[in-house]
Amino acid sequence: MTILLYDLVGHDVGRPFSPHCWKIKMALAHKGLTATKVPTRFLEVPKVEGGVSKTVPVIRDGERVVADSFAIALYLDEAYPDRPTLFAGEGGKAMARFIERWSQLTIHPYIATVALADLHGMQDETNGRYFREDRERRYGKRLEEVVAGRDAGLAGFRASLQPLRSMLTYQPFIGGEAPLFADYIVFGALQWGRIASPFQLLDDGDSIVSWFERCLDLHGGIGRQVAAAA
């Protein structure tokens, strides 16, 4: 039985953009599992699987429904122990949580700032209206005003990634010699930026760009199946 993955999309179902859904697409590929993607727009999320979650990704694997990207990764590793591991041990599970929190608090806020208006432009009319109202309430200002801060924040954003850059002088992936779910956590964030916005987040010579390109090459290059925003 194939796994169903509810995957966030805008008006173009060929450009799924959610960082958290990308984590799971990479995780499924890592484990050699195929999934049927169910294109899901923002306003459809509350109806997914009877309203199991306020966010996607959600997967259905037979009778089992799992929401939340980290929980899904843990589930996949437990349900398919004979396939390549996403965590490589209990220590990897625990520390991937730290990396998730770091990524969420260090990378996500800036990419949201960069891409907010672009993300709005990717939605159809109804979902775009929802997205604008929801995000403008959260930020307390217009989307265009949020995005106006992106140039001023760029140097600080790049500096904040120094722990990742420094780690890459020791090993090619966060997971060590080969990628693990922790890589997909950070990859998902940068892939969100790549697909949503042409804004250049990183210097061309940055070692993080090299690592991100290595991630785009993984699993038959599934990350490259969606072109970068132009």
Added chain:
Amino acid sequence: MTILLYDLVGHDVGRPFSPHCWKIKMALAHKGLTATKVPTRFLEVPKVEGGVSKTVPVIRDGERVVADSFAIALYLDEAYPDRPTLFAGEGGKAMARFIERWSQLTIHPYIATVALADLHGMQDETNGRYFREDRERRYGKRLEEVVAGRDAGLAGFRASLQPLRSMLTYQPFIGGEAPLFADYIVFGALQWGRIASPFQLLDDGDSIVSWFERCLDLHGGIGRQVAAAA
């Protein structure tokens, strides 16, 4: 045969302060290994074990000499596989490197700023002269000028620890339900601050303080054997 640990001290050998040596004291205790500590002053470091390293910790275990705290932890886990693991798998080893880089780049610079003059005051005359000259050359200013920036940096420092704080809403240790070397990495940094300076790094109600207290309780409370600076 007992392990030798070269442990950085100032004029009071009862107040070893090095964050990296504390990582290894915790790691040795975690593995139930006893070590003879060799009190080592800054100017003695280049002579340790024939000049094997510019820094301590260095350990000698029989014929084997290992320098660098992360390398020592890896060595201990490989040499004593039947004792409690410090990494809990290959994923834990790889991701502990990320956490080490994060700690080194996020926590260490600020604690150095806070404690630089206090650390100078902990040295004997000869080592104090070396410490002042070396650090003033590195910073390009007097120790007292470096320390003068600590109040202005405090809010930013506390905010920069948000990934750790957020992770602690999921699990009690970086290692998950129980501590691993990754905990000792961050513990070592805060223990360095605790022993060197009375400056209050964190709010009393901070969940990181609770985690740090849990670490001080570990392994018979070895972290508490040195009183906080007053």
